[in-house]
Amino acid sequence: MEPKEQAVSDPRDWTEDEVAARIRELRCRLGREVLILAHHYQRDAVVGLADAVGDSLKLAQAAAATSARHIVFCGVHFMAETADILTGPEQAVYLPEQRAGCSMADMATPEALDWAWEGLAAAKAGKVIPITYVNSAATLKAFVGRHGGTVCTSSNARNVLAWALSQADKVFFFPDEHLGRITAHDLGVPLTDMPVWDRALPLGGLTPEAVRAARVYLWNGFCVVHQMFFPEDAVDWRHKEPGIRVIVHPECPIEVIREADAYGSTEMIARAVDAAPAESKWAVGTEINLVARLAERNPDKLVVSLSPHQAICANMYRTRPLSVLRVLEGLAAGKPPPAVRVPASVAGQARLALDRMLDLS
Ligand code: SF4
Secondary structure (H helix, E strand, O other): OOOHHHHHHOHHHOOHHHHHHHHHHHHHHHHHHEEEEEEOOOOHHHHOOOOEEEOHHHHHHHHHHOOOOEEEEEOOHHHHHHHHHHOOOOOEEEOOOOOOOOOOHHHOOHHHHHHHHHHHHHOOOOOEEEEEEOOOOHHHHHHHHHOOOEEEOOOOHHHHHHHHHHHOOEEEEEOEHHHHHHHHHHOOOOHHHOOEEOOOOHHHHOOHHHHHHOOEEEEOEOOOHHHHOOHHHHHHHHHHOOOOEEEEOOOOOHHHHHHOOEEOOHHHHHHHHHHOOOOOEEEEEOOHHHHHHHHHHOOOOEEEEOOOOOOOOOOHHHOOHHHHHHHHHHHHOOOOOOOOOOOHHHHHHHHHHHHHHHHHO
């Protein structure tokens, strides 16, 4: 059996309050050298530690604007990569949980994109602008930078896609089929003009004629969390709570979005619920941590998850206050953990694409 002091000194044995107190102490010591960013889908205990909380766009802008030397990014890997690309070489970005990835981002690889791009050229598709959702690896952002395209988030997808459609006859949208579909459709592109590009098949499973006739190609990637919402969920809530408003994220399938009263990014959802009148009722179709937080800070309203199941992002949930504490202890001791570094050959082209996006936002 270990001596009591030794056991007590191990942060894994501390209470959440003790961990939070130690983090506050280290924050004071490290001062403005450190910026902690947290995505809306992080658990409450992590959000409570952050200097800024937001969606991908807001956090990318915060990273681009800060002069802090150390950025602790409580989110998933592609977000930390984006922050690294947007910050200077003297700054470092740390992902407190190295294994926090994104299954949607993993659904598109540069090799698969190169294969698709060659197919488009062989099928004589004409001028195509590639757009990658920010939920993608830095190598994909470099791909779009190299091919005259850009990046979008769920906040600015409409502006970005409108720009792309004004530049070329065709747009290749990846990796989220659903965000691409609803955005293009709301810009007036008929559903019949936006075939799904099956990433496992030659030419995306399309004929050369279909490739030439299309306006937008939709890569068949998706977010597992936002596939947990169904149109029937909205019908059920309206039956149970007359007058309830349904608001969902654009990563949901179009059938769910069409059944909702409104859709938008996590920032837009949070703003809409926070600004709503007392006594209003909301069924929210996005990750459960944000929904629970909205419910807690709006006790005068009914705020529920649209899904009867736990729509949780397991990758976002990996980060705990203890993960943040480990990074800060390393920084305070002069032994920082490995930073997320995007190789210069990738970062340059990806930066081009991200700068185009920030200009369009
Ligand atoms: S919520 Fe979906 S898109 Fe966002 S990080 Fe999790 S898996 Fe990826």
